[in-house]
Amino acid sequence: MKRTRLCDLLGIEYPIIQGGMVWIANAELAAAVSNAGGLGLISPTAGMSRNGNQVENLKQQLEIAKSLTSKPFGVNLPILNNPQIEELVATAIDTKVKVVVTAAGNPALYTSRFKEAGIKVIHVVAAVRHAQSAEKRGVDVVIAEGYEAGGHNGLDELTTFTLIPQVVDAVTIPVVAAGGIADARGVVAALALGADGVQMGTRFVATHECNAHQNFKEAIVKASDTDTVITGRKLGPTRILKNEVAAKIMDMEAAGASVEELLAFLGSNRSRTGQFEGDMANGEAYCGAIAGMIKEIKSVGEVIRSIVDNYETVLTSLR
């Protein structure tokens, strides 16, 4: 498998980053990904109780990860509407995290502080202008995330196939492709479009190491190609597994429901209800559109080895 400049920059063997999924990107998952040669990411909410303290939780997760791997790993920090963001930033700096991924907010806010502390900064973008802005703010890498990705999604609905080459043409820093990738074919395709690496979320949810609820993992394995949907176009588009909640939101949207009505129905922490507690009817399960291609819960090592082993086979098929 090709060693890209992303590998050199982050000190990893394979250009594969694990998504830092809210509630379920736990230390065991991140450490397993890093031990297998990729870059694991921890979410500050991984395994946390409802309304828990993200800072305390993150410190615990970092301790566990450090006990499990000597390889680099990172932390995913969604900026927007995060009441504890200042303390989380300080924690990442104080604990000498190697890599921070920022998303859903302005990278200008924290990038220089991280960089002064020697931390590599990766920012998630979903359109060319955001990639250019992130580069100007000094981030080291952008993750360009397509419409097929699980969870929170860009407003412009650019797909991985259209987003990656346009971002690659617009910036000089490394570009990581996210959204729709679950096997070696997807990794080769992403690199063909010009990416320096990939980020996978849903594929890593369906692993033994992830602390997602077993019901969520099994729902991914059972999902067909058409079993995810974008909901909440008025609130902030979010790709989730189809279920009763998704159907209700879509009915409300089609009938012209207001933001207030939608928020009142949704309440809070529905993604924890689905992803961590395993209530697949009343919770939300953030899930990529590639779920239909995931047929088995595997170990993290198997996922990464399968990609590495099949990379050359895919290349050979192109001649």
Place this chain on the structure above:
Amino acid sequence: MKRTRLCDLLGIEYPIIQGGMVWIANAELAAAVSNAGGLGLISPTAGMSRNGNQVENLKQQLEIAKSLTSKPFGVNLPILNNPQIEELVATAIDTKVKVVVTAAGNPALYTSRFKEAGIKVIHVVAAVRHAQSAEKRGVDVVIAEGYEAGGHNGLDELTTFTLIPQVVDAVTIPVVAAGGIADARGVVAALALGADGVQMGTRFVATHECNAHQNFKEAIVKASDTDTVITGRKLGPTRILKNEVAAKIMDMEAAGASVEELLAFLGSNRSRTGQFEGDMANGEAYCGAIAGMIKEIKSVGEVIRSIVDNYETVLTSLR
């Protein structure tokens, strides 16, 4: 560039099919694509007057194409809600067209008649179940078209990146990737995902040979990554260039407008107004999300040669 089984099946040199775009996939465009080694497709409405006779128009277009190329070319026949479909099918058979692409309707209706006449049948699909159904009905090839494609779009919003590998895994007939492809990077990526070829629409609109209005071609060249949008989710999702019409439809949709209200606003033939007449404010211009990557109006020969010439360069970059 790889010679795939699609090339052998259709008798073409490169596995590149041109989209048979309504109003503007004219004989000169199709012949140029076929002469350059791909498969050109003619639309029965190419250059036709409003409410013209598709059958007479198609016969004229076929005569012109035959005078311009001795290579195979095809005809694109959207089945659904087409009042002249029976006569068009008969015309394709009588004139010994080599390839027919059917879309937006049930492939069971005409496939056996085409096959008995020695015509290769290609059906456009946007989800795995439709690909499987088309294969059962005996079609020779499926075009799997992603959410990024211009014009009429599937209801399930599967992107090229997620649709292609899942369709490839579900059928044994050749799969052509459509949506989001405009250069050699996209072609390599599509083949890495398992496709046997590609179909490109928007890239071929912005060619000298296409009879699209110059305003439409220039709008594609000027477009940025975020300049297309899906409208008409209640009517049948359609990707068009953003303009006043798109904004009005989206406002109506967000306010919960009924199908009747939306149809009353849209009227008829708006895609001719935009694409063929060049009224970019009041017309609709069907356009793929890859428009932002198209920076120049070229000849068809230049488009295809550039892909063929750069294919190996992209492959080399993957090692």
